[in-house]
Amino acid sequence: MAGSNFVDYVKIFCRSGAGGQGSAHLHRDKLTMKGGPDGGDGGRGGHVIIKANAQLWTLIHLRFSRHVFAKDGGSGGQSRSTGYEGEDQIIEVPLGTVARDAETGEVIFDVTEDGESKILVKGGRGGLGNWNFRSSTNQTPRYAQQGEERVERAVILELKVLADVGLVGFPSVGKSTLLSVVSAAKPKIADYPFTTLVPNLGIVGYRDNRSFVMADIPGIIEGAHEGRGLGLRFLRHIERNSVLLFMVAADSDNIHKEYKILLNELKQFNPELLDKKRLLAITKSDMLDEELKDEIRLDLPNIPYTFISSVAQQGIVELKDMLWNAINEDNETAPKAE
Template sequence: MSGSNFVDYVKIFCRSGAGGNGSTHLHRDKLTMKGGPDGGDGGRGGHIIIRANSQLWTLIHLKFSRHIFAGDAGSGSQSRSTGYDGEDEVIEVPLGTVARDAETGEVIFDVTDDGETKILVQGGRGGQGNWHFRSSTNQTPRYAQTGGERVERAVILELKVLADVGLVGFPSVGKSTLLSVVSAAKPKIAEYHFTTLVPNLGIVAYRDDRSFIMADIPGIIEGAHEGRGLGLRFLRHIERNPVLLFMVAADSDDIHKEYQVLLNELKQFNPELLDKQRLLAITKSDMLDEELITEIKQDLPEIPYVFISSIAQKGLAELKDMIWKAINE
């Protein structure tokens, strides 16, 4: 997914369809001058429906279609005939999309399984015809129920990337390079900050035809939870990853401190992120000799770690083993 085509946040205005009115018809034919009530029910107004589609990776198709209206229903008629239902509007979204009320920020629901459908805005109910209101004391009711009104709602759709492991690290630490080496993904790579402007996904092949999905999240900087750098825009993508792989470069001044800064940014954004499995990869370690590696090990966080070099293809098998074990725990 290219930077120009990746959209993970849209605000849309939705309006469901109005329900049809019930009919007040009284039965008449050439043999019946004063028949009883036979008015049918009105149809149901069209719903606005969200459907998850595993073939979609972005919300760009909604960027310029932000007003979505469902169809109105038809009224009931004679012979207890029910009016037609309003046409539903189905919005296709990527897996991992969250729907929020635009006014309150409340989460309405999310969709994570291919083909999963949920009603975003309910259509108006159909009104009951006068046939329903007959009684022993009122055998010819000349009234019926009106259809339910349209429902209008402003909704925010947010995409949170679904992956087994998310890469967390400062800019230019080697996240995109790692993804390009262990998968077929081709993220943009360059020696300057914020090369990665959108999340990139790659399928990483493992032993015995097994695989897992890795997500390269745009680089975090200190203060990201306050919106600095790329800030809040991409921190939410980490919420969907059960395993977080922290990446710190071997030439960092203080690997442990850098890890703590990253951890703090996640904590400030969402404390629940600290409950996820955490792993550590020390990147660019081809520049280290055994003596330096031994020295660095003395001050590493107490989580599983591995020294890797994507360019030199060093430690990648051990990294995959560590990730696979964490995913299955």
């Protein structure tokens, strides 16, 4: 998922197809000079449809195709024949994509399962042919109904990646390194802040051929909700995660304080994130002996925690066990904000 190819936000302009006009045809053949109405209905206009595709990871394919127009329906014909339906336009998107009205910001729907399809903009209904308007007092109606007009709508598509575990931490705390160690993902790793500029996903192998998905997002800093650093733009990618793994380096001046800063930034972005299960990984712990670990334990937040070192491969198995149990626990009460 290269940074230049990752697009998680696009605005598109959609227009459905107009419904076809109903026919006002009167029956004629060599034996009938003045027959009754036999005009058929117009065809439905094409829909604009969103379809989830598990093979897609980004919205980049929509960056330069931001106008999506469905086809109009055909007019009705004689012998009560219905006009053809307008061709639908199908927009394929990654799982976890949310569609919002661009003017109101209201969520229209989201798609989370492979192959799931939902109508974004409905095509116009076809007009009724004169066959539908015949009556005992009007046996030869010479009129038919127009089809419904096209519908135009500006829509914002936002991608929220689907993962079981979301990594939360300051820049350079070791999130990308952990992801590269526990999965086949190859995120960019360097010893300077904000190395990760886009979310990365990795499938973490577990015991008995089981697995779960982990998401690494760009690091956040204090004041991110005010736009500092990379802001909170990427936090929407952990809104769907069932477990949040907070990561704080062992050489931090105050691990508990850093945890509370991160927690506050999540709260400022979306208070509902505080309802998720939270775990803590103290990274770069290969520099600690047991005495230092005991000292650190005295002032840790009241959530499950473990000491790890991705580089030294320490505590990784224990971390996987802790994450797997948290993902699969039922009726777990989320920890309260501290």
